[in-house]
Amino acid sequence: SKLKIGVIVGSNSQQSINRQLAQGLVKLAQDQADFEFLDISHLPLYNRDFDGTPASKPFQDFKQKIRSCNGLLFVTPEHNRSVPAVLKNAIDGGSRPYGDSAWAGIPAAIIGTSPGGPATSMAQQHLRNIFVFADMPTMQQPEGFVQWKDGLIDAEGNIGPASKEFLAKYMSKFLAWVQLHQKH
């Protein structure tokens, strides 16, 4: 059966360019896996008082979705040279209560876009640091530093010609990585 891949977009902007990139990436690989977008924008700001109370329900549901995936693709912007708060909050809530993290062992890859030259590279490096502690086998190469330019995504939502080959290869390497690191 096909791999199930959860896609987590690190932005709650309605017009998110990272969501547009994520949708384009899914289109490139849609016959190689089943993709599901795991929404994080509705999650409350986590704190440990939630644990064991009804307040933890949104995170329990989110954790169940994470655990149903064979792999996770993180498509994230960079905020002030680091991981956006909305994404860090989702990671934190999904990692608790202590000893019951949903992330452990799930193979992942990180990619993102911004208009700047460094193209989210520092946010991605910070995310890698978090994923070491979260115990997620994270694809090292190719890296996904995608500069947002006119034509990156065409009018139909497909990846444009300049980046299509690179990003198709990125996705097939990611799916091979997920296959190789399956949790048993």
Ligand code: FNR
């Ligand atoms: C940004 N932006 C940004 N871009 C970048 O390349 N490096 C950065 O450190 C930052 N910092 C930053 C902080 C905050 C609070 C905001 C709102 C934005 C710009 C960012 O790349 C741009 O807004 C993108 O459109 C964000 O991606 P989404 O939300 O459209 O997917």
